[in-house]
Amino acid sequence: MHITNDIKPVTYLKAKAADLLNQINDTHRPVLIIQNGEPRAVLQDPKSYEEMRNALRLLKMLAIGEDDIHKGNLRSQEEVFNDLENLLKKQS
Template sequence: MRFSSQIKPTNYLKANAAGVLLQLAERREPLVITQNGEAKAVLQDVASCEENQETVVVTPKCCTGVLLGL
């Protein structure tokens, strides 16, 4: 995933908050928010965030099984 495709300044977020939330839900791509030209935060829709958290939890268990030859 490339963060560079979705980068907006804080002023854009302030002026277009409802549209940004809709876009996040539709595209399911994170949005990088900049302040003074520097990346400061990443916004992500809830569904994608939950999927990412599940992946982080499952991955170590899978890797452990592979390492043990299971």
């Protein structure tokens, strides 16, 4: 990772937007945009962004599942499969 190559001032974004887009799509590394020395935005290629969103969704589902376990909101496998089987029978 070349973090110094991945931090650009907003003036660079204004002047070389196409180059910056090529960089993030070629490297798949996000670029931090700074303004007056402060972080203001992150640019990321669409594929990496979608992968990150999918990973966050999975982590959220895991956290919800762990919370259910701690709260005792559990059902047996047999009960779940019976409910699914009954639901499928009603739909056919």
